[in-house]
Amino acid sequence: MSKARCFALVDCNNFYASCEKLFRPDLKHKPVVVLSNNDGCVVARSKEAKTLGIKMGVPAFQIREQLEQGKVLAFSSNYALYADMSARVMTTLEQLAPAVEVYSIDEAFLDLSGLGATQDLNAYGQHIRQTIQQWQGISVCVGIAPSKTLAKLANHAAKKWQKTAGVVDLSCRERQRKLLALLPVSEVWGIGSKLSVKLIKLGIETALDLADANPAFIRQQFSVVVSRIVQELNGESCLALEHVAPPKKEIVSSRSFGERITCKQQMQEAISEYVARACQKLRKERQQAKQLSVFLRTSPFSDKQRDPFYANNISQALAQPSADTRDFLSLAQTLLDRIWCDGYRYAKAGVMLSDFYDEGVYQACLFDHAPALPRADNLMSVIDQLNRSGKGKVWFASQGMQQTWSMKRGMLSPQYTTHWGDLPKVT
CATH class of the missing domain: 3.30.1490.100 (DNA polymerase, Y-family, little finger domain)
Structure with a gap:
């Protein structure tokens, strides 16, 4: 494996809520939540809503009092708006990086292999953040590392600790191990709740414990997939960038x-x-x-x-x-x-x-x-x-014409970027 191998994970912060705030300057510092289909549960929260203690997945009726009192503003899921803003962010990333893998509506992996030899990767991550903020108005965090699994953890750290200024570079092995020691094994990409319980029973409680485990033992106890995660945690890239999304089945x-x-x-x-x-x-x-x-x-x-x-x-x-x-x-x-x-x-x-x-x-x-x-x-x-x-x-x-059966979206915002009639008007 080349030592120059390097990935970045760019993840939009509170993406659905950020999209709703983007065209509503009056909501800049106010708590905002986005609800699921039929306005059932909270599926996205602004940082102000998180500060109020509103949990992900909480039914809307449990926060009805806060909504009625105007302490929190709720929106129905506006999929057209989110998909269009996502496409704009991804298009910008394709102009900033040599190769991009769109991982989800608000996440993308970038291939930065070789860039570390010519420029400071932390500064490059800040450039990505500033460009997305300026061009799309969306805040992002950037995690940089020699493997995709480590890049995921770096991004998690960039979101969790404000002192990172939204960018964490794990090119240095010493920094990798310091972060792995701080994170529970359940935070590792690909380790679900059931798998983490089994690992903890084996004395593997932190991400660093998993990184230090014998890959052969892990393969014997679990699978080759988990053994590859161990290799990825040690900076050995086993997951290549997918330039073209695999066709749906x-x-x-x-x-x-x-x-x-x-x-x-x-x-x-x-x-x-x-x-x-x-x-x-x-x-x-x-x-x-x-x-x-x-x-x-x-x-x-x-x-x-x-x-x-x-x-x-x-x-x-x-x-x-x-x-x-x-x-x-x-x-x-x-x-x-x-x-x-x-x-x-x-x-x-x-x-x-x-x-x-x-x-x-x-x-x-x-x-x-x-x-x-x-x-x-x-x-x-x-x-x-x-x-x-x-x-x-x-x-x-x-x-049909009326579609009275369609899902409830009583708090739907306009389709600001995809419908001519909903374009914001400047007066």
Whole structure:
């Protein structure tokens, strides 16, 4: 392994809450939380909300008094806003680093191999922070290290300790070991809660204990994956940067309903909406799918006397793989007819596309007689372009007009960057 191997992890701070504050200067120093689907639980908190002791995942009704008194401001999840701001941040990182791996909506790994020989990496991390702050208005922290696992821990330290000024460089082995000694083994990337319990029973309580463990012993007790983590903690890079995200093996589109569904027509609209979303994602991946699954269920948490439980799912394959929404809409309605039962109050439904093929590589059977609809690719492309433009929406009639079943988002902020009507106005 080259000694010049170096990675950085750039992570946006309180990303959802930061996006909500970005276009609301009046909220600069105020506690803000973002709620999950149907405004159920807290999924993001500003640093001021964390200071108030609001926990991640707490149900919204438990902080209702603070919301009603105006001590905390809540927003519904604005996925369009977050996705667009994420794309802007990632585009900026691609201009600042030789190679970028987008790890999640608010995280990216950078390959900085060789840069340490020509410039100070801590200063480079500060340059990344300042550029993202200036260009996108989003605060980030940067962790730098010779392996991705160490970069993750460096980023954790940059977030936890203010004296780091948002950047931690673990190029030095002595600094690596000092930090590893301070962190419990559960903080290591790839070590979940169940695995950490097993490690602690073996006397491995800190990240440093794991780094000092014998890789062969760890491989024998756990797996080769955990033994690689040991190597990564010692600065040996075992995880390469993924320049191209691996293709998805399946696409799921599902939501809990804002109101219980008892009418089959409403369920047909919901399933059609989920099919349309899934197919749009499929085309974005430049893939075609052959298998469609439809599932629905009532709430497992309802009173069984009043709301008896029912759940079902069904799958079927098309004659040929397709990315045409119309093919899957037709099949979805057929599948729904087979599993729908009257008399239940449905809480959730969804669809899954699977059995993927690259465009143009499927070898049709001699007896296949289901040619694609004429000019299907052109039609789907036009629909996708219109729906991404922010100027309007095009949808299929089966998706319905009112969609009263859709999830509750009573505190939704405007789509400041993706919808013409929501563009901020300067007066």
